[in-house]
Amino acid sequence: MTLTTSQPYRASLDVAAIGNGRVAALVDQGARIVWWCFPRLDGDPIFCRLLAGDEDKGFCDVVLEGQVSAQSYYIRNTCILETILIAENGASVKVTDFCPRFWRYDRSFHPAQLIRRIEPLRGLPRISVRVRPTYNYGQPACSASHGSNHIRYLCGSTAVRVTTDLAVSYIVHETSFSLTHPATLVIGPDEPIESSIDSMSREFLERTRDFWVTWVRGLAVSYEWQPEIIRAAISLKLCTFEETGAITAALTTSIPEAPNTPRTWDYRFCWLRDAYFVIRALNRLGATQSMENYLDYITTVVSDTQSPLKPVYGIVHNDTAAERIAPHLQGYLGMGPVRVGNLASDQLQHDAYGSVILGVAQMFIDQRLPRMGDVSLFRELEFLGEHARRLYLEPDAGIWEYRGRLRIHTHSALLCWVACDRLARIAQLLGLPERVVHWKESADKIRAEILTRAWSDKRGSFTGAFDHDELDASVLLLGDLGFLPPNDPRFVKTTNAIGRELMRNGLMLRYAAEDDFGLPESAFLACQFWYIDALASVGRKDEARELFDELLKKRNAFGLLSEDLNPATGQLWGNLPQTYSMAGMINSAMTLSRTWEDAWCGRPAKHDTTPKGQEPAEHDLTAAGLISPRRSLNVN
Structure with a gap:
């Protein structure tokens, strides 16, 4: 799906849903996360831009300098979303959004977590990453504190952590920078991540893709x-x-x-x-x-x-x-x-x-x-x-x-x-x-x-x-x-x-x-x-x-x-x-x-016995070739 992003944000129902059985988010065609309830499906929306009217709050996005278009699509048979942002000079980045979902230690692993991977594809793209969480249905986060690899947003009595291998100051100040290597944001509970963020996100992405492909199969x-x-x-x-x-x-x-x-x-x-x-x-x-x-x-x-x-x-x-x-x-x-x-x-x-x-x-x-x-x-x-x-x-x-x-x-x-x-x-x-x-x-x-x-x-x-x-x-x-x-x-x-x-x-x-x-x-x-x-x-x-x-x-x-x-x-x-x-x-x-069976054997589709636009006469239902009454208990 291609989108030109020259206009200011306007809410639209052209959004993709991602999720994992605990949380779910909506992402628009320009890779802006506009809805995400935390820590479960009916929770307080940390990202609420979809309902914020003309107030620029409650979202997470990636702003590409000189952007002229975006192409957004699901990875086939999954709810993993990929968005390609393209600048007027030809530089481009890929944003991949998903919620981890797979089997781990013989049990379902589906944390209250969003993962966003940002990868340079062509040229030397300059981007800024904006994270503006809210709490209590639309109030901006009270405060933000940060360490070497994370930002902790205090949202009322709840703390939300963004762990990243980007320069934290770039996110805090929404500063434009050149993206030369893949970067990851992990948004979720206020818990430290012990492993490499890049390797973790790549592993989680692959295993989440495998989960959905297997489920669809x-x-x-x-x-x-x-x-x-x-x-x-x-x-x-x-x-x-x-x-x-x-x-x-x-x-x-x-x-x-x-x-x-x-x-x-x-x-x-x-x-x-x-x-x-x-x-x-x-x-x-x-x-x-x-x-x-x-x-x-x-x-x-x-x-x-x-x-x-x-x-x-x-x-x-x-x-x-x-x-x-x-x-x-x-x-x-x-x-x-x-x-x-x-x-x-x-x-x-x-x-x-x-x-x-x-x-x-x-x-x-x-x-x-x-x-x-x-x-x-x-x-x-x-x-x-x-x-x-x-x-x-x-x-x-x-x-x-x-x-x-x-x-x-x-x-x-x-x-x-x-x-x-x-x-x-x-x-x-x-x-x-x-x-x-x-x-x-x-x-x-x-x-x-x-x-x-x-x-x-x-x-x-x-x-x-x-x-x-x-x-x-x-x-x-x-x-x-x-x-x-x-x-x-x-x-x-x-x-x-x-x-x-x-x-x-x-x-x-x-x-x-x-x-x-x-x-x-x-x-x-x-x-x-x-x-x-x-x-x-x-x-x-x-x-x-x-x-x-x-x-x-x-x-x-x-x-x-x-x-x-x-x-x-x-x-x-x-x-x-x-x-x-x-x-x-x-x-x-x-x-x-x-x-x-009909399709594989080349049998023609069954058509109506009634001419198009003509309703069956109530007295001639059998001749119309109607199906027999279904059994009431059968929920199929």
Whole structure:
């Protein structure tokens, strides 16, 4: 990716993510580190330039005298970033950024550490290295002291050390100098480094590269869209806090959903509703260790509570904080407020019960897992199921976390049905006939309510809430979750209605009605993937593939997706990399791709039986060649 750097810094979502399962950073196209939380994924941002508005603070960069361009790219199948800075006289340097990640002493080595190597490539480049850390969400570091090979920045009560084989004074004074040999910065805890910095960084770089290449080699990717799937898989891995297995919704906070909107949220937490989509993606990729770790996190949440589930938990599950505004950060492009914490953790969102049970159901059917689900775990899940039985007709904030209204949301009721339906199926697997009857009767009762009260004859569609006529893209999951077979006329009509009324310039809104903040402006990328999957399931696979290919073009310069897209401009908005979006990309790609066997044997791709642009008639679904209903328990 080539960038001309003649203009002052302007925040952009064209950033690359690097990380190691403990910390993660975002680096822009000019090798400026603009976001890095320390000492873990949800920590205080030592580098916060992405949200600093017009204040020049919270970053680490390399300034090349006379620079005219930069070329930035990932090393293939890794999250190691290389950037070539080029000056007008032809001099150039290479900046390599990574977080160490490999096996050491038979255990995972992933310190809260960034390593930056700077190497001269051509000519005699003159550079300056600037390190401007912050603390308490935007306050400049209190003081800096330095020794012969390090600088110690005091960031509130936390000390951050930069260890380097450069002249320390060059960094302290941001002095320009000639780079004649490779140099390294190691940024992390206030701990001395005993070995040679250069040899250590070269060894860590090689071993980190080997780790990622080996990890990618074990992925079960589809025949088509392999680079896109691999990058999405790595991004899911980067959002994982390896100690507990938690997967954050994104690495950032407060990137607005649209220009100049107060819809700015902290996504450095674990949403239980993400469980199904993430586990499904990890399962399809064959990333069983990551999936197992995530299941461990979820089961810890289940076993640790005797009270109703929260929809959102910290990466250490009992570590959550009240939402507050960070006064020292102006926000992305000056568009605050910047929020720390998320009020959604205190909301009523009844879909949490089904989300957890749906995810943990994998433990009862996946023979690859070393520890399978048993009767004891089933009893714990039943506790959640009883909440679902009791609450499915109670109003809640819903999947979109409305802050100013409560309704009986169709998606919440659907996931309560899922909770009971999966418990019945698990009980069948465990040979518990009385519990099968109990949970099947409960599921049937909820199903009848949804079919009666969520269907609108006026709209010819299922709607977002009981006894309301507003459309909502979340009802596209009725087919995916097994509530209705995809050839059910009501699901086909719903898919048609959603596509007709919620699409803007080929992009899917969550809903089109006013909410707490007015009319929504941005398309929600997860909904786009749900719509693509729904199209494929009702026999419009060619149309689904076209939409999928168009959406891939919207990824940022490094292949990442955020949460939202502006339908008018095609610009990315919202926190990134967004777990919902990246998991959606993986799931849709695996659904739409030709099989390896078909491709290798030269068999033609299967095309729609329906002419392009013509929707299947509800009375002629069999003739349209639609797939049979999927089994509900199968999270594949």
